[in-house]
Amino acid sequence: MRVNLTPVDGVHVTTLMDNSSDALLPDEGLVRRWGLNGTSGPLPVVPAEFAAGGTSYDFLRAEHGFSALIEVRVDGRTRRVLFDTGVTTDGLIGNLDRLGIAPDTFEAIVFSHGHFDHVMGLHGLARRLGRTGLPVLLHPDFWLQRRIVAPDRTLELPSPSRSAIEGAGFAVVEEQQPSFLLDGMLLVTGEVDRTTPFETGMPPAHQAFRDGSWQPDQAVHDDQAVVLHVRDRGLVVLTGCGHAGIVNIVRYARRLTGVDRIHAVLGGFHLRDGPIVAETVTALAAEAPAVIVPAHCTSWKAQQALAAGLPDAFRPNGVGSRFEL
Template sequence: MDNSSDALLPDEGLVRRWGLSGSAGPLPVLPAEFALEKQSFDFLRAEHGFSAMIEVNGRRVLFDTGVTADGLIGNLDRLGIAPDSFEAIVFSHGHFDHVMGLNGLAERVGRANLPVLLHPDFWLRRRIVSPDRTLELPTPSRSAIEGAGFAVVEDRQPSFLLDGMLLVTGEVDRTTPFETGMPPAHQALRDGVWQPDQVVHDDQAVVLHVRDRGLVVLTGCGHSGIVNIVRYAQRLTGVDRIHAILGGLHLRDGAIVPATVEALAAEAPGVLVPAHCTSWKAQQALAAGLPGAFRPNAVGSRFEL
C-alpha cells in the first residue's frame, strides 16, 4: 500500500511493476455492466498509508498495514499473495495510517498467533493541535490486537527476525542537527498530560544486508529522519555501504530537504525509492540530487534487491 497507484509505469531493471505495462502480475477482471464484454480490469488501490511485503528466501514479513480495513487485504487479493503467508508483522510506529489495515487482515486469517513487533510508545494517544481545531488521531487498541490472537512483542532495542536475516532497528538515535521531527502541534498524552511529541520515539525501520551490495533500509514514515536511520543502521551492523533506501521519508519542504539530499547523496545508495509521506517537492529534489538511484514508487511495485 502506498499513496500512489500508476498502472502505466513500466518495468525498470530491478523494479517490476504491476499494471498495464509491467510484468509483476496479471490484471484481474471485474463484472462491468457498461462494457460490451460485461467485464473490466481491476486495479490496485492507493491510500494515504503504507505497507510492504519483505520476502527473503521465500520467507515473508509484513511491514505496516495501511489505513483502511479493506485496503491491504484487497491489494493482497489482487496481487495473489496469501494473507496467511507472513511469519511476523513489524509496525514502524503507531500512527493510524500504518496500523488500521490490520483489522481486515485479522478478519481474513482469524487467530493466526502472529508475532507483532513494535515499540512501547506505539500505544500512545496522539493529536494535532492547530489554531482552529484539535484533531485526535485514532489510537491502536492493545486489547483488540491481542484479542484477535496477535502476539505483541514490545522492544525499544534492536531485534532480529528470520533467523537473523532481518534487523528491526528499535528506537533510532537522533544525531543530525537538521532532522527535528514533527512540529510541536503534534502531541502525545503522557501521564495524563498532553505534551509535544516531535520526536515520535516509536519510529523504527527494518534493515537487510545484501551480500556484496550493502544495506537495504525500509522505513514507514521516517519520523526519526532518514539520515539518522541510515547512520544508525550502519552503526548497528558495522556495514557502511548502502544499497537501497525505500519507504516514507516524511520530507515536506524547507531547509531539511536540501540537507537530506546532500547527506543521502554522500552515502551513494544504488536505489532510492521515496514513498508515502514524501512531498512532491522533496521527490523532485531527491530525483535531481540522486538521478541514478531514484525510482518512483507505486502500489504493487516489486523491488528485487
C-alpha cells in the same frame, strides 16, 4: 551497540499500499511494475455491467497509508514479513488479493510506529486470517494517544487498541532496543538515535498523552525501520514514515551493523519542504545508495529534489511495485 546481521542472497520489497497508484509505470531494471506496462503480475478480470463484454480489469487501490511485503531470499528459500498495514479496513487485504499474495504466508508483522495510517488495515487482515498467533513487533510507545493541535481545531488521531489486537489473536512483542526476525536475517532497529541537527521531527503541534498530560511529541520515539544485508551489495533500509529522520535512520543502520555500504533506501521519508530537503538530499547522496525510493509522506517537492540529487538511484514508487534487490 553493535549487532551481527546475517547476510541474505536477496530481498524483494513489494509496495502493498502507498499514496500513489500508477498502472502505466513500466518495468525498470530491478523494478517490476504491476499494471498495463509491467510484468509483476496479471490484471484481474472482474464483472462490469457497463462493459460491452460484461467484464473489465481491476486495479490496485492507493490511500494515504503505507504497507510493504518483505521477501527474504536465502539458500533457495523465500520467507515473508509484512511491514505496516495501511489505513483502511479493506485497502491492504484487497490489494493482497489483487496481487495474488496469500497473507497466511507471513511469518510476522512489523509496525514502523503507531500512527493510524500505518496500523488500521490490520483489521481487514485479522478478519481474513482469524486467530493465528502471528507475532506483531512494535515499540512500547506504539500505543500512545496522540493529537494535533492547530490554531483553529484539535485533531484527535485514532490510537491502536492493545485489547483489540491481542483479542484478534496476534502475539504482541514490544521492543525498544534492536531485535531480530528470521533467524537473525532481518533487523528491526527499535528506537533510532537522533544525531543530525536538521532532522527535528514533527512540529510542536503534534502531541502525545504521557504521564497524565498532553506533551509535545516531535520525536515520535516509536519510529523504527527494518534493515537487511544483501550479500556483496550492502544494506537495504525500509522505513514507514521516517519520523526519526531518514539520514539518522541510515546512519544508525550502518552503526548498528558495522556494514558501511548502503544498497537501497525505501519507504516514507516524512520530508516536506524547506531547508531540510536540500540538507537531506546532500547527506543521502554522500551515502551513495544504488537505489532510493521515497514514498508515502515524501512531498512532491522533496521527490523532485531527490530525483535531481540522486538521478541514477532514484526510482518512483507506486502500489504494486516490486523492487528486486
